[in-house]
Amino acid sequence: MNVDLFDFELPNDRIALRPAAPRDTARLLVLDGPEAMRDLHVRDLPNQLRAGDCLVFNDTRVIPAQLEGVRGEAKIGATLHKREGPRRWRAFIRNAKRLRDGDTVDFGNGVLATAGDRAEDGSFALDFHGxxxxxxxxxxxxxxxxxxxxxxxxxxxxxxxxxYQTMFANEPGAVAAPTAALHFTPDLLAALDAAGVGHTTLTLHVGAGTFLPVKAEDTADHKMHAEWGRIDQATADHLNAVRAKGGRVIAVGTTSLRLIESAAGDDKIIRPFEGDTAIFITPGYHFKGIDGLVTNFHLPRSTLFMLVSSLMGLERMQAAYAHAIADHYRFYSYGDASLLLP
Structure with a gap:
């Protein structure tokens, strides 16, 4: 598909620079099948779901992955984006023309790393000393x-x-937060439990590639960055049991959704999964493991806007985003949320 189909104009003042406080007071745009859009708040979520539904959160924890260092006289910036070994990380480098394979970068406070191979996407391997x-x-x-x-x-x-950490953050390794879960508080979780809405967790370490723009003109030419994730046997069994009893699996965040879809087969059974996923979901995709999504409002021309358009239909999401912009919803990581139930 032509990437221009997923473009839209967003006023600069719609980008949230701080989250709502308390977190569950953020606004919530509800799209429930063919029904009219509803303007609510995240704290209203228990009334929008059914007893027996299950919310799936990503328990990854964001690490301080933005580094500033020097190689000789040259300033080097690094954003770690994927672990490749016990001491090796793949990193996007600022001032990369001053860095070569084998160079050592001093990031201060006794932290040194040696640059390794440079990949096709321009990122370097960094091997940390000690x-x-x-x-x-x-x-x-x-x-x-x-x-x-x-x-x-x-x-x-x-x-x-x-x-920039969710209440579920437990497994260190992400370089970006699973931002839909930033809206959840212990009080909201208690209200959901009281309404019979369950929850569980999986792990997907979000990489910096999530912020990279789609530079290709056609979605078929875009290559996703791989991210590591894990769904254990108990979680897979639980989610399958939820659906067998008539409940819905609602992913909280596109990261949870992408991992569940990576683990689900064509028979719509979710299986244990551990490893890298580079799944790219665009309109025409048939969802196998999830029945709904809680997510924030995404960038124009982004893979995440393509994903929500796959779930709800492009025209529906174009109309929803136009409504959100006109009604002053707050966008992106610290912004408001939507509940998408196809």
Missing amino acids: DEPVELLLERCGRMPLPPYIASKRPTDAQDADD
């Missing part, structure tokens, strides 16, 4: 990797260390 776990090294020298559309407008600060 014996300490890389996560501890990053705590010393890294900062929270806010999306570029926020970081270009204000500096990262201490508040982001809390704001």
